[in-house]
Amino acid sequence: MVGDRTDWSAMRDRRMAEPGAVEAYDAARLAFELGRAVRELRERRGWSQSQLAQASGMTQSAVARFEAGGTVPTLPVLERLATALDVSLHVSFAPRDAAA
Amino acid sequence: MVGDRTDWSAMRDRRMAEPGAVEAYDAARLAFELGRAVRELRERRGWSQSQLAQASGMTQSAVARFEAGGTVPTLPVLERLATALDVSLHVSFAPRDAAA
DNA sequence: CACTGGTATAGCATCGTTGCTATGGCCTGG
DNA sequence: CCAGGCCATAGCAACGATGCTATACCAGTG
Numbered sequence: 492m493v494g495d496r497t498d499w500s501a502m503r504d505r506r507m508a509e510p511g512a513v514e515a516y517d518a519a520r521l522a523f524e525l526g527r528a529v530r531e532l533r534e535r536r537g538w539s540q541s542q543l544a545q546a547s548g549m550t551q552s553a554v555a556r557f558e559a560g561g562t563v564p565t566l567p568v569l570e571r572l573a574t575a576l577d578v579s580l581h582v583s584f585a586p587r588d589a590a591a
Numbered sequence: 592m593v594g595d596r597t598d599w600s601a602m603r604d605r606r607m608a609e610p611g612a613v614e615a616y617d618a619a620r621l622a623f624e625l626g627r628a629v630r631e632l633r634e635r636r637g638w639s640q641s642q643l644a645q646a647s648g649m650t651q652s653a654v655a656r657f658e659a660g661g662t663v664p665t666l667p668v669l670e671r672l673a674t675a676l677d678v679s680l681h682v683s684f685a686p687r688d689a690a691a
Numbered sequence: 692c693a694c695t696g697g698t699a700t701a702g703c704a705t706c707g708t709t710g711c712t713a714t715g716g717c718c719t720g721g
Numbered sequence: 722c723c724a725g726g727c728c729a730t731a732g733c734a735a736c737g738a739t740g741c742t743a744t745a746c747c748a749g750t751g
Contacts, residue, residue, distance in 0.1 A: 517680075518666045525684075529684070539698085540698065540699095541696090550739090551699095552699085552701090552739095552743095553739060553741090555698060555700080556738090556739085557739095559699075562739080563667060565618075565708085565738060566622070567663060570617045570618050573684055574617075576684070580682075581682070582621060582681070582682050584629070584679070639726080640729095641727080641728095649710080650709085650710060651727090652710085653708090653709060655728060655729055656730085661730090662709080665709080665737085667737095694750080694751080696747105697746105697749105698748105700743100700745075701745100707739095710734085710736090711733085711735100712732090712733090713730100713732090715728105715731100716727105716729080717726105718725100718726090720723100720726105721724080
């Protein structure tokens with residue numbers, strides 16, 4: 492079937508509710524995508540969750556939780572993961588129209 | 592004077608301590624820069640802290656705290672601010688060498 | 692079958708951010 | 722001088738992420 496996937500765009504149009512409603516959802520999605528990104532970087536290095544945990548000063552359970560998108564990570568944690576994975580973390584605001 | 596600004600690069604070279612030490616500092620610097628960015632966007636719109644607070648579902652005190660870099664913001668808060676300021680929030684990992 | 696390594700999940704304590712209220716300083720205008 | 726808007730800061734409660742330990746599930750392997 493064609494319309495199988497969730498209609499994200501429709502949900503995003505629910506602007507104008509109370510402040511914090513849609514944005515909280517965005518944060519959850521961001522958490523999910525960051526989790527996937529870290530998992531990719533980790534597996535590319537052939538590391539286990541335990542190894543990444545030790546390298547970033549976390550525990551294996553915290554890594555698993557984060558990669559699963561179970562929680563919205565904090566910036567300090569993202570920094571530590573970035574350092575451990577030898578990448579740099581970028582956080583920025585950009586105009587809506589401009590791609591970057 | 593030329594060497595007026597703080598020598599950040601020297602501090603950044605303090606890698607190799609325990610995990611979480613330098614990264615916590617990075618997070619604080621990130622918080623400071625994000626605060627400045629939001630303040631710029633806000634003032635460019637001619638908004639007061641109270642107006643931005645209401646638009647983003649925060650309080651004036653929280654906005655002030657954040658703009659001053661007093662705390663490391665969470666992703667949900669950054670999302671709300673971005674939405675209120677009509678910009679998009681970008682969080683990503685990038686290779687250290689590649690600029691972006 | 693037992694054993695090992697990797698991952699997911701749970702429960703709890705701790706820490707930090709945020710929400711909220713209130714206050715003080717600063718500046719401008721009346 | 723007083724009033725009002727703007728910003729900074731403080732104190733406290735509540736919420737959420739993290740640290741930590743322990744456990745369960747699964748896939749290989751001997």
